[in-house]
Amino acid sequence: MILEAKDLNYYYQDGEQRRYILKDTSISFEKGKFYTILGQSGSGKTTLLSLLSALDSPHSGEVLFNEENIKKIGYEKYRRNNVGIIFQSYNLIPTFTAIENVLVPMSITENEIPDDTKTVAYNLLDYIGIVKNKADRLVNQLSGGEQQRVAIARALATNVELILADEPTGNLDEEMEQEIIDIFKKLMSMGNVSLW
Numbered sequence: 001m002i003l004e005a006k007d008l009n010y011y012y013q014d015g016e017q018r019r020y021i022l023k024d025t026s027i028s029f030e031k032g033k034f035y036t037i038l039g040q041s042g043s044g045k046t047t048l049l050s051l052l053s054a055l056d057s058p059h060s061g062e063v064l065f066n067e068e069n070i071k072k073i074g075y076e077k078y079r080r081n082n083v084g085i086i087f088q089s090y091n092l093i094p095t096f097t098a099i100e101n102v103l104v105p106m107s108i109t110e111n112e113i114p115d116d117t118k119t120v121a122y123n124l125l126d127y128i129g130i131v132k133n134k135a136d137r138l139v140n141q142l143s144g145g146e147q148q149r150v151a152i153a154r155a156l157a158t159n160v161e162l163i164l165a166d167e168p169t170g171n172l173d174e175e176m177e178q179e180i181i182d183i184f185k186k187l188m189s190m191g192n193v194s195l196w
């Protein structure tokens with residue numbers, strides 16, 4: 001298993017009451033597979049993803065990455081080196097260009113990456129469908145679909161084995177949604193996501 005959640009509990013305190021969002025939730029994910037998590041609005045999908053991506057921590061239970069507790073790996077280290085995260089609203093740095101956004105995680109990861117990070121980032125963006133002249137634009141001068149491609153390139157830039165995405169097509173029209181899903185499928189069919 002590349003990722004496992006074991007007996008996760010997460011709640012909000014509502015006066016004297018605990019309102020549980022996740023109760024003894026366990027789930028496991030095999031390497032090299034594509035999973036979709038479905039549930040009603042408010043059922044806790046974002047909460048689960050935030051625990052799996054170490055953006056938040058559970059009240060009890062544990063998350064294992066390649067059999068190791070992510071708390072032991074260190075949440076910050078795990079986020080830098082092991083997981084790429086994609087959000088519904090892209091969460092790019094608006095004052096940076098597309099290429100600069102992709103370079104950010106490359107500058108802080110401890111994973112081994114080629115010296116010529118700029119070339120790698122341009123190639124990655126190009127592969128995902130962002131050509132050079134768009135890569136040099138500020139991201140808020142790109143369409144929603146293009147911004148999400150930049151976010152995908154950013155998530156892949158550190159050569160991670162695991163990508164977690166929270167409604168990555170939620171802000172896009174149907175056609176763009178299909179294109180983004182096709183990118184994920186293409187990446188999956190390549191096995192290892194390394195594009196260098």
Ligand SMILES: Nc1ncnc2c1ncn2[C@@H]1O[C@H](COP(=O)(O)OP(=O)(O)OP(=O)(O)O)[C@@H](O)[C@H]1O
Nearest residue numbers: 012013021039040041042043044045046047048167
């Ligand atoms: N800060 C908070 N305080 C109290 N309750 C919260 C807080 N943040 C989220 N919740 C509640 O936690 C529950 C789970 O939220 P979560 O965002 O994980 O659901 P979701 O399944 O991702 O929903 P959606 O599909 O609408 O995005 C919701 O009922 C939400 O109202």
